[in-house]
Amino acid sequence: MTSSARPFLNRRLAEFGTTIFAEMSALALTTGSINLGQGFPDTDGPEEIREAAVRALRDGRGNQYPPGPGVPELRTAIAAHQQRRYALSYDPDREVLVTAGATEAIAATLLALVEPGDEVIALEPYYDSYAACIAMAGGTRVPVTLRPHEGAFRLDLDELRAAVTPRTRLLLINTPHNPTGTVLTRDELTAIAQLAVERDLLVVTDEVYEHLVFDDAGHLPLASFPGMRERTVSIGSAGKTFSFTGWKVGWVTSTPDLVTAVRSAKQFLTYVASGPFQYAVAEALTLPDTYFDSFREDMRTKRDLLSAGLREAGFKVFEPSGTYFITTDIRPLGAALSKDGDGFAFCRALPERAGVVAIPNAVFYDHREEGAPFVRFAFCKQTDVLTEAVTRLKRLTT
Ligand SMILES: *Cc1c(COP(=O)(O)O)cnc(C)c1O
DSSP states (O other): OOSSSOOSSOTTTGGGSSOHHHHHHHHHHHHTOEEOSSOOOSSOOOHHHHHHHHHHHHTTSSSSOOOTTOOHHHHHHHHHHHHHHHOOOOOTTTSEEEESHHHHHHHHHHHHHOOTTOEEEEEESOOHHHHHHHHHTTOEEEEEEOEEETTEEEOOHHHHHHHOOTTEEEEEEESSOTTTOOOOOHHHHHHHHHHHHHTTOEEEEEOTTTTOBOSTTOOOOGGGSTTTTTTEEEEEEHHHHHTOTTTOOEEEEOOHHHHHHHHHHHTTTTSSOOHHHHHHHHHHTTSOHHHHHHHHHHHHHHHHHHHHHHHHTTOEEEOOSBSSEEEEEOGGGOTTTTTTTOHHHHHHHHHHHHSEEOEEGGGGOSSHHHHTTEEEEEOOSOHHHHHHHHHHHHTTOO
């Protein structure tokens, strides 16, 4: 600290000083706990895709700055994937932008589209970078809270409608939803689309878990709803779908004007990233449906294993319809064990008590009290790791 009283971190970011993930991962190390806090897989994605990255490196593809919008092979593959899965047509040259993961796509989109003072409506609890990016853009976040209803966290459409004001710039939607595992239904998405059209709003939709939907309905992209193609910025990523979260290859698909706007911000963030990995992800996106189906089935099995174990250990489980997270309510464990339903205190004590790390959902809320009793566990881990975690958690109540 200098002698001046002014803190180093600016006012826009002051509230985001440190993340709970750092604290919990450190606790996992010192206590030898199983870390079900952070959501990354403990097994790498397909060998042939790893080899594709090695080949690109060796062949000298992507070792120097790739083109600003992304390598043509990947943009073509992204457009083809949208066409094949959802019958959505995007021009690879004008309507696709490759980013440094979905994280940069979110940042660049908000920095490009939001003026200081604009309101951004986001579903609460939210992915932690949303609040920080809205703040960096100078926007005001307006949370609409998903609340438990019949075993899942659901959107209150009246509340969403009421949140729209003349200052609303955009709706920031996330489906499948992290951390709750909620997948918005066709009716909910239809209502969101109608609202966006009626109030002439832009919609940014984070669909990084598009291939992790366990319902038979499958993933429904918001851009495919009537009137949405021209007002929606869709965000995708290879990290979650192909289990290569370290590669940081994400993308934006939208209209030429919106993609150009997002690119204007993106070029001054990373400019470009992940050169050789872009070629590998282009190959990954053309994997046959059997890859996507068996990946999803594998995750569904893991979900079932962990949710059954959590239930037996005494938690209330909100069975996720998508993503690789399970949100639980700790209150059924009793006042003493659940620290009076205080998820923060519970998660701080859990490594010592049970040798497992989880994340208090309250960190994803502006209305902390709404999220207090909820705790999130990740199930994108090897089966024996999940089995051991369940064994440890059951010891809580015995
Ligand atoms: C993991 C995640 C991201 C970030 O994706 P990257 O491609 O790793 O940057 C964005 N949104 C949600 C909801 C996520 O869970």
